[in-house]
Amino acid sequence: MNRSAIDLWVGVFVVAGVAALLFLALKVGNLASFSSSQMYRIDAKFANIGGLKARAPVKSAGVVVGRVADIRFDNETYEAIVSINLDYNYQFPRDTTAKILTSGILGEQYVGLEAGGDGVMLKNGDRLRLTQSAVVLENLISQFLFNKAAEGKPEAKEPAK
Amino acid sequence: MRIVDLRARLERLGSGVTTHVWRLGFASRFLAYLVLHSGTALRRFRLTIAEIYFAGVLSLIIILVSGLFVGMVLALQGYETLQRFGASESLGVLVALSLVRELGPVVAGLLFASRAGSAITAEIGLMKATEQLSAMEMMAVDPIARVVAPRFWGGVLSMPLLAALFSAMGIFGGYLVGVQLIGVDAGAFWSQMQAAVDLRNDIMNGVIKSVVFGIAVTWIAVFEGYDAPPTAEGVSRATTRTVVTSSLAILFLDFILTALMFTGGTHQ
Secondary structure: OOHHHHHHHHHHHHHHHHHHHHHHHHHHOOOOOOOOOOEEEEEEEEOOOOOOOOOOEEEEOOEEEEEEEEEEEEOOOOEEEEEEEEEOOOOOEOOOEEEEEEOOOOOOEEEEEEOOOOOOEOOOOOEEOEEEOOOOHHHHHHHHHHHHHHHHHHHOOHHHO | OHHHHHHHHHHHHHHHHHHHHHHHHHHHHHHHHHHHOOHHHHHOHHHHHHHHHHHOHHHHHHHHHHHHHHHHHHHHHHHHHHHHHOOHHHHHHHHHHHHHHHHHHHHHHHHHHHHHHHHHHHHHHHHHHOOHHHHHHHOOOOHHHHHHHHHHHHHHHHHHHHHHHHHHHHHHHHHHHHHHHHOOOHHHHHHHHHHHOOHHHHHHHHHHHHHHHHHHHHHHHHHHHHHOOOOHHHHHHHHHHHHHHHHHHHHHHHHHHHHHHHOOOOOO
């Protein structure tokens, strides 16, 4: 094979390889997620964060509006401090509620924001005061069993005979 | 009698270990010399381009076809398992993550070692056996700079592109089987994939893996060829050793790289 044909094929190979990399970056990965836009950070204290991880999504009305930046432990109140990066395009009132929710029954956990009615918006570095912890399945089950047991007591005498 | 036998065994073991350590040292010195003397390969880039043709372009068919079939099998197997948990929409995530993180670099590296690595070893070994390398030295041409370095850089440059093509082709194969054949929703297939695959954590780490595998495989291939005993048997043994050693090196390095990449950074 002569030289120009080799050059042509190598050129085709390199173009195809770079195109494959671009396909992976753009179509398969999420290059266009809002890492480039401006963020502001707010903190929220939770009594229990369950299985929440850093980089988990923050959603409001089901739309992703930010990501969990950092999770720390407060040594004085024995609570978890979750730092959240929110997109500047989404402004929330100061009395917004943060909840830790689960997508599906066994899905990943995320932070859900519910806007309040305050006229003042959250600023960078603010702290959310209204939070609701993650639901721990064991607590839920024990509560359910406890309630069932309490219900069952007066009826238990009837079928005993 | 027994003691003599034991002593002979110990001596054989010791000389075997010494030979391997000696060869490792020689191979490292060879790599350093090769990198320092690769000016010719980079200045006369046409030499390297010819080697990219042999190592990369001629491996395209096997890489593309294997990638397609690996992706198709992944989609079939993944669907079987995921649908039991009612999560068949996550098929795209499964196919893309396993290809980009693991299978793309590793399987492409194994195929590259057996397709291109063995050819490089056989070529350099035969050049040595027929004394072409000595003839070059007689003419004051450094055979490492003229023969070995272009093959090394050709392989190192080809491997990441081949791995990327393998992954892309595999995802296309997964799309063909998952969406076109089985009927998973196309929108969920792509959007869940895009939500789960991270550019830096998954794709960049896959590319880093393929670069490391490319360096390891081509290094082993050119060294085995250069170090081969100049006989027909020696060249054939060196070719076999290239495939075996580079496959083991790929799997070992894959474990090390995965342990470094995917356990340190992702959890909080």
